[in-house]
Amino acid sequence: MGLPIDTNFIYSQFIDQVKEYAIYATDNNGFITFWNDGAKRIKGYEDEEIIGKFYGILFPDDYQEEGKPLKVLQEARTNGFYVAEDWRKRKDGSLFWAKITLTPIYKPNGEQIGFTKVTQDLTQQKILKDELVRQHEEITQKNNDLKVVNVDLDNFIYTASHDLKAPIANIEGLISLLNKRLGNCNCLDQATSTILQHVTTSIKQFKSTVNDLAEISKLQKNFAQGLMEEKINIPQIYKEIMEVNGLSFSNTKCKIQTDFQVMSIIYSRKNFRSILYNLLSNAFRYHSPERTCVIQLKTYEQNSNIVLSVKDNGLGIKEANKAKLFTMFKRFHNHVEGTGIGLYMIKRIIENVGGKIEVESEEGVGTEFKVYLK
Known part of the structure; x- marks a missing residue:
């Protein structure tokens, strides 16, 4: 033993x-x-x-x-x-x-x-934890500060856009009156007429920018208040857009191919209409004069998302411009009317409710926008 x-x-x-x-x-x-x-x-x-x-x-x-x-x-x-x-x-x-x-x-x-x-x-763990808490509090404070700044900025934009409408209308009326008076007294020569046309064009652009600023302010207020979500019929929204905007789209003869594999979605009706209208409007406006315009509109499920795809065979986008595509007031084709806030606004709308928008494009071939909605 x-x-x-x-x-x-x-x-x-x-x-x-x-x-x-x-x-x-x-x-x-x-x-x-x-x-x-x-x-x-x-x-x-x-x-x-x-x-x-x-x-x-x-x-x-x-x-x-x-x-x-x-x-x-x-x-x-x-x-x-x-x-x-x-x-x-x-x-x-x-x-x-x-x-x-x-x-x-x-x-x-x-x-x-x-x-x-x-x-x-646990000293080191506490140091790290305290630092994370400090960073979180700092980020929270910065977010709160940004919210205050955003509210102030939205109020300024709303006030400025509202207050500028009357002076712009007055200037527009005065230019019209001046144009008429100069014509009645035969004082309107070619040079003066050209100048007045430039002034009128500038006023039109100014009005458009002010209206866009008002729309951006309205969009931010909608985010703050939240728009009611409901079950909406996607083909019906498409039909309404084409009926209401058919005349504005008719300048371009486009063949639209639809494939609605998903017929309905729970979403803000107003916001979904804005998304679809802007994507269709871009496809019409940026068509290629060198070939018959074809637009493919499709909805389908992918993983946990409903995908809205609008694909065209239009002008396409230069690779260098893709990074700036969703920037406010950015335009890459001057021959087409617009102020460049449509894509900026729908990107804000989509991301505000956890979705995303992607673009695939090749210059001279066409563009496809894919919207992923949860």
């Missing part, structure tokens, strides 16, 4: 060699009776410096003054344990953030003989 195994010695050696946790024991009154190597490393005390001392020495000074060490012992006795994350103190007086577990120790007959204490240094 072998020698008897001293299990208490083995457990003591095992605990003593744990380096990542401070493990120590106290008597019933909190005076330290055992101190492992992890406790030496984390707290800085050697055995001879700490054995026999009241464990409250490891608490921050203000905690000691308010009697917290004794309160912790009492809570562990009452509840059978004490677990917390809190500040603790090293020998050099520095504080560290720790996870603490204090557990009463009992004899087999139920008599308490002391406490065991396990402490884990």
Whole structure:
């Protein structure tokens, strides 16, 4: 037979060699009776410096003054344990953030003989957590500031666009009157007529820009208030667009091929109509004069999305312009009327409810817009 195994010695050696946790024991009154190597490393005390001392020495000074060490012992006795994350103190007086577990120790007959204490240094984790909290608070504050700025900007745009309409109308009327008077007195020569035409064109562009700014302001207000979603019939929306805008589209003879694999969707009726109208309008306006205009309109399911695809065989988009395609007031074909906010607005509409829009285009071949709606 072998020698008897001293299990208490083995457990003591095992605990003593744990380096990542401070493990120590106290008597019933909190005076330290055992101190492992992890406790030496984390707290800085050697055995001879700490054995026999009241464990409250490891608490921050203000905690000691308010009697917290004794309160912790009492809570562990009452509840059978004490677990917390809190500040603790090293020998050099520095504080560290720790996870603490204090557990009463009992004899087999139920008599308490002391406490065991396990402490884990969480200082680095706390630093990272506090930094994440700080960054989150900073981002939240910046977002709140941006919301205030956006509201102020929207109010300014709305007010400016509203207040500018009357002066523009007055200027337009005065130019018309001037044109008529000059004509009646035969004072309208070719040069003056050209100048007046340029002024009239500038006024028209100015009116269009002001109206666009009003639409952008209205769009932002809709985002803030939220538009009612409902079950809408996609072919019906398409039919309404073609009936209402048929005359404006009729300048271009286009063959439209439809394939509605998805017939309905839960969405804002107004917003879906804006999306489809703008995509169809672009396909008509940017057709190629070199070939018969063909537009393919399709809806289908892909993964968790409903996809709306509008594909044409028109002018296409230069590779260098694709990155600026959805920018406000950007236009790449001057021979076509427009102010360049249509794609900007529908991108905002789509992304505001978690969707996305993609474009595939080749200059001289055509363009396909794909709208992914959840």
